[in-house]
Amino acid sequence: MAKFFKIVVTSEMAGAKKPSPLIFNYALEKAGASLENSVMIGDDLNTDIQGALELGMKAIYFNPNQKSNNTNVWKEVSNLDEIKNILL
Secondary structure, three states, X not given: OHXXXXXXXXXXXXXXXXXXXXXXXHHHHHHOOOHHHOEEEEOOHHHHHHHHHHHOOEEEEEOOOOOOOOOOOOEEEOOXXXXXXXXX
């Protein structure tokens, strides 16, 4: 899956932690990516997914244990291979 990622951003690099919009904006800037063409992939609804959704970014919720939730995500997967199929 490495071919799908131009850069990896950490909270230390961005000077902010998720769900702050600062880290998402920093990642977009570093990747030279637009919000409309970006997707957040995460396994934490409160930080990864909610932070992306509040910014208006698409989000894929990696939910391997298929925990019930009411979050309106773009896609939800329980297996990492499903992500690859979505992004292709």
